[in-house]
Amino acid sequence: MLRFLAFSLRRAWQGFWRNALMSLAATATMTLMLVLLAGFWILQAGLLAGLEFVEQKVEVVADLRDDAPAAEIDALRRRLLAEPGVRSVDYVSKEEALARFRERLAAQGEEDLTRYLDENPLRASLEVKLADPRVAGEITDRLRNERIVESVIDIENLVDRVLTVTNILRMAGAVVLVVVGLIVLFIVVNTIRLAVLARADEIEIMRLVGASDAFIRWPFVFEGAFVGLLGSLVTLGLLGLAAEPIGRFLFDFFRILPLQLGSLARDVAIVVLAAGLGLGTVGSWISVRTYLLR
Amino acid sequence: MLRFLAFSLRRAWQGFWRNALMSLAATATMTLMLVLLAGFWILQAGLLAGLEFVEQKVEVVADLRDDAPAAEIDALRRRLLAEPGVRSVDYVSKEEALARFRERLAAQGEEDLTRYLDENPLRASLEVKLADPRVAGEITDRLRNERIVESVIDIENLVDRVLTVTNILRMAGAVVLVVVGLIVLFIVVNTIRLAVLARADEIEIMRLVGASDAFIRWPFVFEGAFVGLLGSLVTLGLLGLAAEPIGRFLFDFFRILPLQLGSLARDVAIVVLAAGLGLGTVGSWISVRTYLLR
Amino acid sequence: MTMTISPGSGVRSLKDRLLGRPLPLPGEPRAVVRLHDVTKTYPNGRTALRDVDLAIPEGDFVFLVGPSGAGKSTLIKLLIRDELPSHGSVFVDGLDVARLPRREVPKLRRRIGIVFQDFKLLPRKTVRENVAFALEVTGTPGRRIRPAVDRVLALVGLTNQADQLPSQLSGGEQQRTAIARALVHDPRLIIADEPTGNLDPLIAWEIIQLLLRINELGVTVLMATHNAEVVTALRRRVVALEEGRIVRDEPRGAYHHDD
Amino acid sequence: MTMTISPGSGVRSLKDRLLGRPLPLPGEPRAVVRLHDVTKTYPNGRTALRDVDLAIPEGDFVFLVGPSGAGKSTLIKLLIRDELPSHGSVFVDGLDVARLPRREVPKLRRRIGIVFQDFKLLPRKTVRENVAFALEVTGTPGRRIRPAVDRVLALVGLTNQADQLPSQLSGGEQQRTAIARALVHDPRLIIADEPTGNLDPLIAWEIIQLLLRINELGVTVLMATHNAEVVTALRRRVVALEEGRIVRDEPRGAYHHDD
Numbered sequence A, B: 001m002l003r004f005l006a007f008s009l010r011r012a013w014q015g016f017w018r019n020a021l022m023s024l025a026a027t028a029t030m031t032l033m034l035v036l037l038a039g040f041w042i043l044q045a046g047l048l049a050g051l052e053f054v055e056q057k058v059e060v061v062a063d064l065r066d067d068a069p070a071a072e073i074d075a076l077r078r079r080l081l082a083e084p085g086v087r088s089v090d091y092v093s094k095e096e097a098l099a100r101f102r103e104r105l106a107a108q109g110e111e112d113l114t115r116y117l118d119e120n121p122l123r124a125s126l127e128v129k130l131a132d133p134r135v136a137g138e139i140t141d142r143l144r145n146e147r148i149v150e151s152v153i154d155i156e157n158l159v160d161r162v163l164t165v166t167n168i169l170r171m172a173g174a175v176v177l178v179v180v181g182l183i184v185l186f187i188v189v190n191t192i193r194l195a196v197l198a199r200a201d202e203i204e205i206m207r208l209v210g211a212s213d214a215f216i217r218w219p220f221v222f223e224g225a226f227v228g229l230l231g232s233l234v235t236l237g238l239l240g241l242a243a244e245p246i247g248r249f250l251f252d253f254f255r256i257l258p259l260q261l262g263s264l265a266r267d268v269a270i271v272v273l274a275a276g277l278g279l280g281t282v283g284s285w286i287s288v289r290t291y292l293l294r
Numbered sequence C, D: 001m002t003m004t005i006s007p008g009s010g011v012r013s014l015k016d017r018l019l020g021r022p023l024p025l026p027g028e029p030r031a032v033v034r035l036h037d038v039t040k041t042y043p044n045g046r047t048a049l050r051d052v053d054l055a056i057p058e059g060d061f062v063f064l065v066g067p068s069g070a071g072k073s074t075l076i077k078l079l080i081r082d083e084l085p086s087h088g089s090v091f092v093d094g095l096d097v098a099r100l101p102r103r104e105v106p107k108l109r110r111r112i113g114i115v116f117q118d119f120k121l122l123p124r125k126t127v128r129e130n131v132a133f134a135l136e137v138t139g140t141p142g143r144r145i146r147p148a149v150d151r152v153l154a155l156v157g158l159t160n161q162a163d164q165l166p167s168q169l170s171g172g173e174q175q176r177t178a179i180a181r182a183l184v185h186d187p188r189l190i191i192a193d194e195p196t197g198n199l200d201p202l203i204a205w206e207i208i209q210l211l212l213r214i215n216e217l218g219v220t221v222l223m224a225t226h227n228a229e230v231v232t233a234l235r236r237r238v239v240a241l242e243e244g245r246i247v248r249d250e251p252r253g254a255y256h257h258d259d
């Protein structure tokens, strides 16, 4: 068994270098495809994080009567926090509301109209941030029935629109990733098949001198695995070099935090290695099979 | 000459079908790569159109003194219109400004503060829409020196930011397109090279029986062109099937108009055909050359 | 190329056929190769062998002769299961070749040393590697490979060419490489398809001497050849094929000019 | 395999060398093949030919003999510019082979009909297509190809196998396909490397008769062979190589057993 392994590995190594041109061509193809795959994986991860960020922004705002007692407000606040799907509930006083309003106008370059006001027309409010945007409707309804609540801005429409868009984007991202994955699968298997095809004679001769299927198959499979491994490592090397700009891009564009970045890097490394090894191995297995079945 | 052409085409056709497996594999690779290229081309075109749309939104707004005479306003308007880089100049009256402000607040779900106002605090203004956002600074300066202008909102910062972002996106798009183009080039040439490699014997024998280089090269080149053509046609067929959703996506996302869509479709068709034929032809030319040079 | 059916072979095959008995009688020497009523028709309709009956006892040295296209290589391909018979049964060293499960085929081929008419060398391996290859792929321990390979290379006179690629060899050297590979694993049956076609008479004779010596050690040898001189000089058993039929089977035959 | 330098060849090559004259004297028959002081050392350091001088006048029929590895195929490869000489000059049909610009090489090869020792057939083309191929790739009009191919296939006796692939042919049939391809474009010089190695004596003789008949029509024939019987029987010119040197060149030679 050990001898068989040693033999297969040695043969794989020799096979790789004796057809160096072809092997390197296959490796280069593998690398490019893995870069493509990793790129899309990263984009997809960024997209998901970005969408989550957007969804977390969904909040239900209940304006409170000016005469609402602080105790009741606090009680309502605590009841809301106990609801499933609610992430946080913040109390915003009348003064705070006005300050924020001024800030917003300024940020948008609008005229500061508040200076023409005699008194503060804004209401204190409870801002309910949601962990799950789907509960927005329910929370809105419940708040409307509260005595101390003056009005709740109807955001159901908005929530629906956000959810539709994010779901479409999620699906589109997954579809694109699957399509890219299939392209990668096809191209890599195809390249390996062409490389094996060029060595059909070798397989034929091995069969004729009495090599068992295992002795024919495994060197090729290891060679494919080797191509895959090399491709993965080169890909990871390239990604490593590009890690900083990628990280900045993800942070700026999709608001992925450094913490999440670490786990994304780990995921990508795993995906690239698994895809490289898997494709190389399976590709050569399939390619050799054609000859062994005859 | 005609006989040579007929011979080469016949041989190319035979070569394609006699190695059907390999030819179809090459064609499939070609197709996938062209789809990839076309996809990125479309995205890039969409991005460009979208960016242009954003840039056209850049405008310089000059608030006018309440006492500015209509004749002077009109004169200023006409002078501005004559400036290079200015697309249109719109006069917005005080009433219109207030109406628009109300709309904006409503759209953002903000409190309508205007109902607490006694008089209209907003100013009439001239909105200068720019064809070229880079002139924003200059226009702003000129407006500031006008007698009838009360103030000009400083948008230079904003314009700079928009320009930076759009330029980065433009460059990123171009870089991605070039990278994808190189990947496509490499993969296709590589695939064709592997296919030719498997027929090195054939080339060797042709040389030994006294075939001139042209007789060896052209059948392969035509075969490559054939693979490219077939790949292009399949790609265009696929894109044709997907034309409607693509068009809708481009319209919704990048605000590409149906008119622009037509010219984009034409561009894509040309790119796909040129890339397919070019890659197939050049790929086999390069691959065969290796053998002829010896 | 007239049909000369020698009475001896006709009677024997007839008897065999009547008794329908592919296995040897007790007391008869064990037949290493036994074909019973074998017909081979290729998918394109060409019939290369017709009703062939043949038994080669252990230790025999048999020349297989016959004109080009008579079916010699086809018969050999049946023995190593490179082709399957359309009809009839083939036994090699006790294995029912036609009915052998696929995964047992390597076992069969390892018992045989085969010299192919077209050499079948690996173009990217040197002479030494080509010969060693036959041992490696059948799982021989590494340390036993080197000496075995060196020994057969010396035997066929290729020690100096050991590190050349097949494309750097003369035709005769390629053929000797093929012979070395067939001998390297000490097979109990050697099947050689035209092993001297590209050799000059001197080396051809040396190769034949080699096969004879190996045969004397008890190894059975089946050799397809057109080398009339050798066949006639040695007076060994000669099986002659013509248009797919055995037309002559003589224990001490010669090469007739209509073969 | 002793070194027997026949005086005739020694003197002639010496004279040639002293005069440094690769071209024939006026009045001498035109030499179709002329090697002058040729040495060929392969990149791996093996010297396959040493100081070879050889002239073959138009219309000659020459056997090239010698033991395996003597350099016969190498000499032939030099003639068709498959290899370049390390030293010396090679003229074929008036063309200076070693100095021929690359784009002129096809012209040279079209004047020659070559039978390769390893056949070099295209595995994915039928017999007919393989033979037609040599005409097609040299730009012969389509309507002239079919009859020419049918004629040579009949000549070598492959009419029935015309639509088979090489893998479906016997070794001898493959060899005859290679011969047919070499003849199909009516070359003025035929170079055959061991064209009867895989043929039974009968067909071998037929092929030789064919080459003789073609030779009588004025075509020059150079044939490397180990077929002692044929060489000895025909009493044509024999050039013997040994370890890369011409050791014998007799106008009416035989095959000696040390060749």
Ligand SMILES: Nc1ncnc2c1ncn2[C@@H]1O[C@H](COP(=O)(O)OP(=O)(O)OP(=O)(O)O)[C@@H](O)[C@H]1O
Pocket: C042, C043, C044, C046, C047, C048, C066, C067, C068, C069, C070, C071, C072, C073, C074, C075, C117, D161, D164, D167, D168, D169, D170, D171, D172, D173, D198, D199, D200
């Ligand atoms: N794979 C095949 N498909 C179809 N016909 C075949 C195939 N292999 C061989 N033949 C035909 O079967 C006949 C016998 O072929 P075989 O190779 O057995 O002859 P042979 O006796 O070895 O001849 P040679 O001495 O020339 O090598 C030939 O006419 C050949 O054309």
Ligand SMILES: Nc1ncnc2c1ncn2[C@@H]1O[C@H](COP(=O)(O)OP(=O)(O)OP(=O)(O)O)[C@@H](O)[C@H]1O
Pocket: C161, C164, C167, C168, C169, C170, C171, C172, C173, C198, C199, C200, D042, D043, D044, D046, D047, D048, D066, D067, D068, D069, D070, D071, D072, D073, D074, D075, D117
């Ligand atoms: N490409 C090459 N590289 C290195 N050595 C070579 C090459 N081709 C041939 N040789 C060596 O040159 C010598 C002469 O080879 P060549 O093929 O000319 O012999 P030959 O006379 O044709 O023999 P045979 O009768 O066996 O075909 C041989 O020893 C061979 O090993």
Ligand SMILES: [Mg+2]
Pocket: C072, C073, C074, C117, C193, D170, D171, D172
């Ligand atoms: Mg045969």
Ligand SMILES: [Mg+2]
Pocket: C170, C171, C172, D072, D073, D074, D117, D193
């Ligand atoms: Mg030779």
